[in-house]
Amino acid sequence: MMSLGLSDSDLEQAFDRLAQALDAVGEDKERSFLAALALTLAGRMAGLTEVDAAIAMALRAAER
Amino acid sequence: MASFKDQARSHYFTYPYFAFRRPAELEGGGQLHPVAIVGGGPVGVTAALELARFGVPSVVIEADDTLAEGSRAICFSRRTLEILDALGVAGAVMKKALPWTHGTSYYKDKPVFRLEMPHGEHDKFYPMVNLQQCYLEKFLTDRAAAEPLIDIRWQSRVVGLTREADKVTLDIETPEGRYPLCARYVIAADGARSVMRQLLGLSLHGQSYEGRYLIADIVLRSDYPTERRAWFDPPSNPGSTVLMHKQPDDIWRIDYQLRDDEDAEQQLQEPRIRQRIAAHLSFIGETKPWELDWFSLYKAHSLCLDDYVEDRVIFAGDAAHLVPIFGVRGLNSGIADANNLGWKLALVIEGKAPPALLRSYGAERRAATFDVFANAGKSTLFMTPPSRGYAVMREAALRLAVDQALTRPLINPRQSQPFYYRESALNTDDRAFAGGPPPGALPPGRRLTDGGYLCDLIGRAFTLLAFDDAMRDYLGPWLAAQAGVSLTVLTDDLRADFDAAPASLYLLRPDGHVAARFKARPSLADLEAALKRAQGNA
């Protein structure tokens, strides 16, 4: 499966930065922010297979 | 804090009553004591036992007439057990405590993280044991009562203090009147609401977290094994986080988070608590009858004093720092304080080290406190997200973790680990080693060929660890001229653990931490310099 390649401590920092960015952007712009972020990250992926895998993963998570 | 039961009504613990005994000072007598310890809680009594093992007498002044109410701390780390072992208390603890190595975290009802703490044949103690704090306090006070160098004065409350250049005078209130008690040094171990702090005009600084937890102990007969269980957003308590730990005597600790929109006063009503606990027990399939033993409201803090050493008054335990309980660090940190302070204060009292050695206590233990803040802070942020951003991210991390390893490290509760005094002024720099414990760290746990453990051989005095018998001849005359330094020659099979050559040498402090190490045989002058540095004489 896809790996972001972040160390545990980088992952923690990424978590903090994303949480703080969400707080900064505010609830009303949350959707646009997350969609923009997803698109930016997709643009940095190696190919569509990885993008599809990430979408599938996030869809499953959202269904829970 | 609120609790609905008085101490005598605990379901499992008979609280002892400690009578007041008139001290010499009330008869107009008294003396200058080497050390007075304010607070006969677990940290104060551990400090007294640490001093006693180095031959230093102490007087412990305790306001109460019994032990701590409720179970409070329940999880004790391997390092704490090693410290208690050197004090002769670990045997009693291990007879009663429940050891554990695993934990499971759930999102709703799905497992999302498995905590595994290594435990092997080289470890004398389990990584973690569960035991009610009142039992630990009982074992400590039993041991202290049998120690002629310790005088615990119950029902004696410190209400004032005067500091002079060479001593501190405590004003002590008792059922039979007040008296002054003079000591060369005072350890302030009087807990979170420390009067000693107030008397010196000091305050704790740092951060307090928003989340509120209801902490309850229940009596429940269940065969479920001892492990840490955490549920995020469980169907039994939606929007909350619930933690569960097994304790001896069929007692279970249940902690659950109160949501921001919940009124604490309402939630602290006993019927409401019963209702929420019942919902959780039913959700996890516990059907046997249960009873509520104790409860309390808890808020996490990361607060500490700017300095733990105020001239002749030295702060330890909750009086010095308040840390979040997540990751089980509160009392474990306090016990490590006492272990760090005991040998240093003993050397200073005996005139074998300068008072400056005590500054290293403050520096080392404050560094340890900040490490705890960092780790416990992360756990606390995850347990109780402080903002919408954190809440949204946590939910995403948990949902993903159901079938993806990617976000599972975020769920790790980061259990307490021994702190490595990397920056200590007592360390001698070393560069030649590629492995093994560096200065400031603790040696690894190792089982020895005679069936004992490495930790049994160290931590009683300054210890030299050598790896070849030939070092006995080399060090013999030097050792004969040193008081309080012992030599242990380890068998060849342990060299790899220390990245040692046959002539390598490690110098360990009386608390077991490495002070210096030499890859090649050191000159006696270099060894002497390292010892002096470790004794605060640098």
Ligand SMILES: Cc1cc2nc3c(=O)[nH]c(=O)nc-3n(C[C@H](O)[C@H](O)[C@H](O)COP(=O)(O)OP(=O)(O)OC[C@H]3O[C@@H](n4cnc5c(N)ncnc54)[C@H](O)[C@@H]3O)c2cc1C
């Ligand atoms: C709900 C809860 C759960 C916890 N769980 C854990 C856990 O799982 N693991 C962990 O490591 N820690 C845990 N802790 C933290 C732990 O209980 C404390 O860190 C520990 O009790 C601190 O010990 P202490 O000796 O410093 O202070 P205390 O236990 O508070 O003892 C201080 C003593 O000083 C006495 N005293 C106070 N004022 C005076 C005075 N003026 N004169 C004389 N005596 C005085 C008091 O009577 C008391 O006996 C928990 C705490 C709480 C509240």
